[in-house]
Every structure is written in C-alpha cells, then in structure tokens.
Amino acid sequence: MVSLERMERILEILKRRKIISTIELEALMYCSTSTLRRDLIELEKEGKILRGHGEVRLLTANNMEYIYSARVREEEKGKQHIAEIASTFLTNNQSIFIDSSSTAAMIVPYLEKLKNLCIITNGIETARKLNEFDNITLFLSGGHINYGTNSSLGDFASEFINNFHADLALISCRGLDKYGAYEANHKQARIKQQMIKNSEKSLLLADHSKFNTSHYFKLAHYNDIDCIITDTPPIKTFQMEVEQICEILW
Secondary structure (H helix, E strand, O other): OHHHHHHHHHHHHHHHEEEEHHHHHHHHOOOOHHHHHHHHHHHHHHOOOOEEOOOEOEEEEEEEEEEEHHHOOHHHHHHHHHHHHHHHHHOOOOOEEOOOOOHOOOOHHOOOOOOOEEEOOOHHHHHHHHOOOEEEEEEEEOOEEOOOEEEEHHHHHHHHHHOOOOEEEEEOOOOOEEEEEEEOHHHHHHHHHHHOOOOOEEEEEOHHEEOOOOOOOOEEEEHHHOEEEEEOOHHHHHHHOOOOOOEOOO
C-alpha cells in the first residue's frame, strides 16, 4: 500500500472512531511504527489530524484550527476575488489591521503601490511579505505561536494590538450565520475583536464556504462590522436580515 492510500485509510478509520491509540492504528494498518509515524506527520502538516501522547485525533471544523499551509489552498479563487473588492477600500496614508488569516493575506499585493501605510498584524507570513515593501511601516505583534497557525496569539499579542488605532481592519472568520461571525479558536477571536474595537472601519472577509456555519466562539455581531465581503451572493434570507445592519459586497 502506497503512502497516499495509507493516509486515506487512516482518515477513513478516524472518521468512524474520531480518536484512536497509535498502537491500535498500527495494528489496523498492518504497517511498521516508522511508516505510520511518517504518514501521521504528513496528515498533521495538512491540518487533518492531531497527534497526542500515544493517540491520534481527527480534527473537526467545529473546534480545531487548521494549519496555515492547509488553509491557504482552500477557496483560493474566491479569496482573490474578495481581496480585489477589499482593495477598493484602500488609500494612501492609512493605518490598517490585518489578521493572520489566509483570506486577509490576499490583500498584500494591493498594498505595494500605495504610499505611507502603517500595517499592524499578528500574521507571520503576512509580515514576511510586507517586509519587502518600503512604503510600509510594519508592526508585528509578539505572543505565543501555535504550531502551523502562522499566528501570534495570547495576552501579549492582544495587549500589543491594543496600543494602536487604525483606519481599517481586515479580518476573516471560521464561520457566520444570521446571528454573527464565529471563530474556532478563542485566542484568534480575541485578537480580531481587539482589531475591530480599535479601528474606524471593519471589513469581514469570508468566502461562500463560511456561510451558514457556526462555531464555538462568537467573534462579532454584525453591528460591530461595517461590511461583509464575499465571493458569491449569500442566500436571500441572510441578505434581508443582515443588510439592515451592515453592508454586504460580492
């Protein structure tokens, strides 16, 4: 059995069991410990499983955060479309919060030709790209960096963000429904809440796959958001209810 087939088999087992010991999984897979370890490492890099002490757990959309390298490949064309619309809000001499999401990172190419920008972010990859632009004064928050998330999080990061006031906040979310926007990680939610609170205008960037999906942590009510930018028209009932509170663009 080749590696791809083994990994597909591992995921099939985890979809039924959700969590399993590595010893039992090794017996079910009829493979060596080293072979199983290599496959599990690859699946964890892709954000599909979480390895623990002697066990493997299936990651679910409701309560776990996918690693950045996996998120950046999701709905890429939709994210590019969202970034193009969001770019119409950009002007010279702005201060801008950009969260660590792969969606918000799509705005980076639109910043290169503007003048005298101040960017504050908790996104490591976003900061790395922006560091190549000489028209930007860049601030990267400190904090704890969880494996693979591309995010600086925690109290240090939140307190750092609270030192700034920005013209614009560009943030994404893990899901949204008619009641508001959600995050799968409370630490991510707290950083984004600080960005919303400390900005004049907040743009919520969310592709169509995020709609009608709730998660454990409430990120924001729509009266905290100035505009939702997405890639396809939301369902009519969502438009009718939410457009009374904030603008929706697609």
